[in-house]
Amino acid sequence: MIRIEKLKKSFGKKLALDSLSLSVGKGELFAFLGPNGAGKTTAIRIMTGLSRKDSGTCEIAGADLDREPLKAKRLCGLVTQNVNLDGELSVAENLDIHGRLFAMPGKLRRQRASEYLGYVGMEDRAKDLVKTLSGGLKRRLMIARALLHGPGLLFLDEPTVGLDPGIRRKVWSLIKRINQDGVTIFLTTHYIEEAEFLAGRVAFIHEGRLIQEGTPAGMIAKVGEWAVDTFEGGAMRSDFFASREEAGSFLAGLPAGGAVRRANLEDAFLDLTGKRVL
């Protein structure tokens, strides 16, 4: 569904993407995980035509973004990190304009708008002005809008950033459901638990480079599934073990004590880069 090769992008002297290559298959829920400034949003902006690349190739569902940009865009839906709805228009008007931009016939526009507002639990908000909606509702509306034209591929750039934990869980359920309905999802996030909960496959991006990819479980297993956190000399240290028993034995030998927990993607990222995601 997505194939990018040797993608490069600089902003002045800062290299934002450094020969980034990856591919995402049809039906996958793929997460791009990395700290702020790692290059996640730059990659998504290039793949959706919002930014220009310096070099490299990008193919969306068989359509080359350089040669057939409009065809590629027709196949994608995008939920940007910033809320980019028209605040002065109503919910229904925002959806209607989107449908027209994608050349959808009037009857289909109205039918899908009603269907997707129901899908995101906003069927009673169609006439409300967008500027009166809460942050969570705006995010859900952006997802409904991105799905309106029936894309096979949905880009979600930090879809839950700024949302409170309860709303975040609702958005996660929605994303899972969209993927189960057959839509390929490319997600960027810097929330560890988001990537672990949602993604079938994860890629770490650090300083514009893809440093590892695989299933969340596989990436955690490389480090060790269990961690022991200790606090020594003013700094926290984590040691990793394949089993809980090994971790427990290690902890028993520590005079200062510590805590055993399950390892997560943050540990895998830290192990590779020496830096935390957040």
Added chain:
Amino acid sequence: MSAFLAIYLREMLILRRRILRQAASWAVSPLLYVLTFGCALGATFQVGGRSYLEFLIPGLVAMASMTQAFAIATEINVARFYFHAFEEFQAAPVGRLSYVLGETLAGISKAIVAIAIVLAIAWLFGVRLHYGPFFWLAVLLDSFAFASLAVAMAMLVRSHADQTLLTSFIITPMGFLGGTFFPLDGLPAWARGVLNLLPLSHASAAIRADAFGEPPRALHFLVLAGFSAVFFILACSTVGKARD
């Protein structure tokens, strides 16, 4: 081409929500010009055998056409830098021509509403002029040229502050020097030559000629059509530059 209608419709829906506030704001400047220059100052002299108020109104029409058509740049910048709604167009399968056409047409539509307000003010002050086909053709070309220029500039600027600078350095001086408030005939030849390079000078002259029932001069329409074509092509070529 339905994308061009979507772009246009969006601007019109926003305008519909603001129309009362917007119409009131569009009435302020012409009303002040009519009162101060037209009625107070203009009562003491005539221009070409007509009252100064009659001379002024076609100039205000040309100026309103220019400023309100150019104001579409502000709307585009608000969509780009504040609401980020421009990203929705960038991510959609919308060609450059469709985008520029939609925004340009929106600029023209706003200009027409602003001109209607100027003409209503003129009527209230007892000014009765001729508004024939060449009057409206000149208005359309004037607003088309400046709406196209506005789209081009809105794509090139990097912030809303840059846009304000463009208005201060290009539109405001042109509004005063483009044959709106005084006849260019009385100026020295070199100054007349320079001011005749401005599209607004030709728009004022063409609009005023028809409003006074005089025959149209092809030169004014050709110059306006030329500027329109150049600015429209410029706008189409700059849409891609709005990407970072």
